[in-house]
Amino acid sequence: MTRADKILLAGLLLISLLSVAVLYGRFSIFPAKAEPVQAVITAQGKLVRKIYLTEGVNSSLVIQGRVGPATVEVDGTRIRMMGAPCTGQVCVKEGWIGRPGQTIVCMPGEILIRIEGAAPVDAVTR
Amino acid sequence: MRDRTRRLVFLALLVAMATALHVVEGMLPLPLPIPGAKLGLANIITLLAIYLYGFRDGLTVALMRVVLGSLISGMFLSPGFMLGLSGAACCTLVMALLLKYTNCFSMIGVSLAGAVGHNLGQLLAACLLLQSGAIIYYLPVLLIAGLPTGFITGFLLNSLLVHDRKSGILRDLVRT
Structure with missing residues (x-):
């Protein structure tokens, strides 16, 4: 495993955690618009x-x-x-x-x- | 002429191995209830084919593997097949680009990037199939599932290539 591998792994991990925060977080950039029943x-x-x-x-x-x-x-x-x-x-x-x-x-x-x-x-x- | 035949035979062997891995892996129950997430063992063979022969042959192996594997498991032309096809194509593209234009990554890095490429390709196809962008919410799940599996497949191929550097079996098969 080279240095670049580790950087890539850390970067991807960061991106995936960030995407969790962005998509599922409370301050989502796409607020879920629930249609009222x-x-x-x-x-x-x-x-x-x-x-x-x-x-x-x-x-x-x-x-x-x-x-x-x-x-x-x-x-x-x-x-x-x-x-x-x-x-x-x-x-x-x-x-x-x-x-x-x-x-x-x-x-x-x-x-x-x-x-x-x-x-x-x-x-x-x- | 002899070289071409040798290459054809070896590519056929790679397709056969990839298909076998693909099908057997599909039979294994997953410990995680995440549809679309797989170990991706067949990706080892795709990456090996790119490493040995380049992008075009790697793509051939990947697409042939998806088509043959889906025929065997009875999923040909199903939505899952479409996702797999698109994922395999994206994955191959990403890995081939990394192998060709960078040399700082080991197979682990290339495989990780390939796994992410596979996930993106899958989701792109899902977006087109469902005609909705809402499936993007599935991306984090796939990404997190894809990192360890990408790491594992990369690690396996790395071990194979390290072994090959000593024994030279693959090199002899390909280049004599």
Whole structure:
């Protein structure tokens, strides 16, 4: 191992540590822009509400569907259909959703709750 | 004419050895869960080919190794194959430049630079494949994984060449 080798090794080590600091550090030159996750509620094809799903916000609201009012509950980063006037109750049994891409559909009431935002990766294969 | 045949045979042997190393290495489970990081033993043969015959033949050996290795392991034309191809080409280029235009580095230094070149080539191909620059965040991981493996392969080749300086086996094979 020559002197130049050692200098090269030290330089590369420095560069890789520096790149860790630059790319993963708190004061990153490329700040990660996280797309906010929001629940989009539509009833009978029309947009009713957009709710940002952020930690610590709890609320419930009533959506007027085709067969009557349905109750939607928001609990921080997740949302569910608490009560619906239909017979099947499929939307209520769907439970809580919160990941981008998930949906709750109420067919009789024509209500659609859809989570939008940057979808996280499910899995990585090689 | 005899020299050309000798060279052809020796290059074929190098390709065969590199392919064998590539495939066997792919069978080994990695202790680290880093996709894309490998020991890179086949790189020893690439560097040896550049050392003995120059850039063009080194590139031939490297690319042939990637193609043959991927055919054997069933990964031909997969994304991983593209990354390997681009990585091998970049790695060969970097190592050949260092071998030709500098003489202060031993094989360890050249191999280290080659490992970094390989990582950069891989990431470049990944950027093009994914059409996004976000994969650049993977660079530090690959760099840190690449330094010890580059060192190990360089060290192995160095030992081989030191041995050859005494015994002269490689020299005789190549130059008679």
